[in-house]
Amino acid sequence: MNSGGPPPDVDDSATVLAELRREARRLGFGRLGVASADPARRPPFIHEGFRRWLDAGLAGATEPWLREHEPLRRDVRPLLEGTRSVIMLATDHATTTDSTETAGRGRVARYAWGDDYHDVLRSRINDLGAWLEARLPGCRTRGFVDSVPFPEREYGWLAGLGWIGKNTLLIDPEAGSFFLLTVLLATADLPPDVPLAVDHCGSCTACLDACPTQALIAPRVLDAARCVSALTIEDHGPVSADLRAGLGDWLFGCDVCQQVCPWNRHAPGSDEPEFQPRESAALDLADLLALDESRFRERFRGTPPWRAKRRGLLRSAAIVLGNRPHAASLEALVSAAADDDAVVRGAAAWALGRWILAGIRADRCRAALHARREVESDEAVRREVDQAIGRGEVRPEAAG
Numbered sequence: 001m002n003s004g005g006p007p008p009d010v011d012d013s014a015t016v017l018a019e020l021r022r023e024a025r026r027l028g029f030g031r032l033g034v035a036s037a038d039p040a041r042r043p044p045f046i047h048e049g050f051r052r053w054l055d056a057g058l059a060g061a062t063e064p065w066l067r068e069h070e071p072l073r074r075d076v077r078p079l080l081e082g083t084r085s086v087i088m089l090a091t092d093h094a095t096t097t098d099s100t101e102t103a104g105r106g107r108v109a110r111y112a113w114g115d116d117y118h119d120v121l122r123s124r125i126n127d128l129g130a131w132l133e134a135r136l137p138g139c140r141t142r143g144f145v146d147s148v149p150f151p152e153r154e155y156g157w158l159a160g161l162g163w164i165g166k167n168t169l170l171i172d173p174e175a176g177s178f179f180l181l182t183v184l185l186a187t188a189d190l191p192p193d194v195p196l197a198v199d200h201c202g203s204c205t206a207c208l209d210a211c212p213t214q215a216l217i218a219p220r221v222l223d224a225a226r227c228v229s230a231l232t233i234e235d236h237g238p239v240s241a242d243l244r245a246g247l248g249d250w251l252f253g254c255d256v257c258q259q260v261c262p263w264n265r266h267a268p269g270s271d272e273p274e275f276q277p278r279e280s281a282a283l284d285l286a287d288l289l290a291l292d293e294s295r296f297r298e299r300f301r302g303t304p305p306w307r308a309k310r311r312g313l314l315r316s317a318a319i320v321l322g323n324r325p326h327a328a329s330l331e332a333l334v335s336a337a338a339d340d341d342a343v344v345r346g347a348a349a350w351a352l353g354r355w356i357l358a359g360i361r362a363d364r365c366r367a368a369l370h371a372r373r374e375v376e377s378d379e380a381v382r383r384e385v386d387q388a389i390g391r392g393e394v395r396p397e398a399a400g
Helices: 013-027 044-055 060-068 070-074 117-135 152-158 206-210 228-233 241-247 285-289 293-300 304-323 327-336 342-358 362-375 379-390
Strands: 031-036 085-092 105-108 141-144 179-186 216-218 250-252 282-284
Touching: 013 031, 013 117, 031 152, 044 060, 044 070, 060 070, 060 228, 085 117, 085 152, 105 285, 105 304, 117 141, 117 179, 152 179, 206 216, 228 241, 228 250, 228 304, 241 304, 250 282, 250 304, 282 285, 285 304, 285 327, 293 304, 304 327, 304 342, 327 342, 327 362, 342 362, 342 379, 362 379
Parallel strands: 105 250
Antiparallel strands: 031 085, 085 179, 105 282, 141 179
16 A cells, blocks of 8 residues: 555546556456445435444344444545545356255355455455556555455445345346455545446345345345354354254355345356365365364364354354254264353254254263253253253254
8 A cells, every 4th residue: 555645636537447447357356346435425325224224233243343333334535544436346256066955064155165255355456456556656545355344335336336135235237146345445536437226126035035044124134133144154152042943054154145046047157266165165064063273273264264263163063963963973963062162062952952853863862961961060051951852843854
């Protein structure tokens, strides 16, 4: 980032913008749009809608952080003094391989199959910012990827990259929604693009109907406390009992509302090496439950699942095994019921109770739960154990 000099006079800003688009494509970005950073040029309903959503208590685990930084979502200019233009970039990430249900494995959202996109895109946006500063001496830039409280989707819409769909995601009419957004702030005054004026969702409610936890409580209104993606990535505590079955076999993230969206039927894929699956689109649950903190760090540092932390990932692995019992994974689940982390123990106890109800190795599961109760000191886990032993629930699917 160049820290000196006044904003440049751009004699031919359209030419500069065309060159910027070409450089963005050369660096690997798919599409680029520009919006003004002046909050007076942004429709007031954007921030008003965000405030109503926040005040309604729908932000889930991210509520404290979003509320603390709410002023920056109203006016982004303090993020870079003298900001005039918000440059938004879209990068398609979907690979040709699909994630399907596999016995003993938990599914991972598409964007997390390869390298950590933060690292991939941060390098690109820094290079693009350096190019613009060299092209316009005196221009200053700041790029970021999911690292500051910035309304990416809203500015993506303002920059003409798509419309905000009923699933709350930005949708490009020609590229669907399997893409990642990156932001470059600039003190140069570049010509803004025109927002899409048409709501191409029409009367379709596929995403609302398919959401496994009914987190989409209305078109474009997401209850993050119910969203599988938020629960498995941002929330590292116990998952509410009424939502656990809705996780299905989703271990990290969720793609359901995108999978059912008609606009993704012909979405462009990506053949970039960084987005190809490192291991698999689904991870072995028994292997995960055997990871201590050191081995978790060794395996997942620098990858998207790192964000869930060991507690969140192993908790979700136990819940998936409760929803999709897999006989070969039983001993791993029994061991997880004695994990050092109470959140993991509680999820494993719940899962063992589901196995009992399904009639799968019920005696072994009961024995493990009774043994755990004899030594358990955490009251919340003791309640999970008691409920698993004595409470009836909806029967899970048969073992794989």
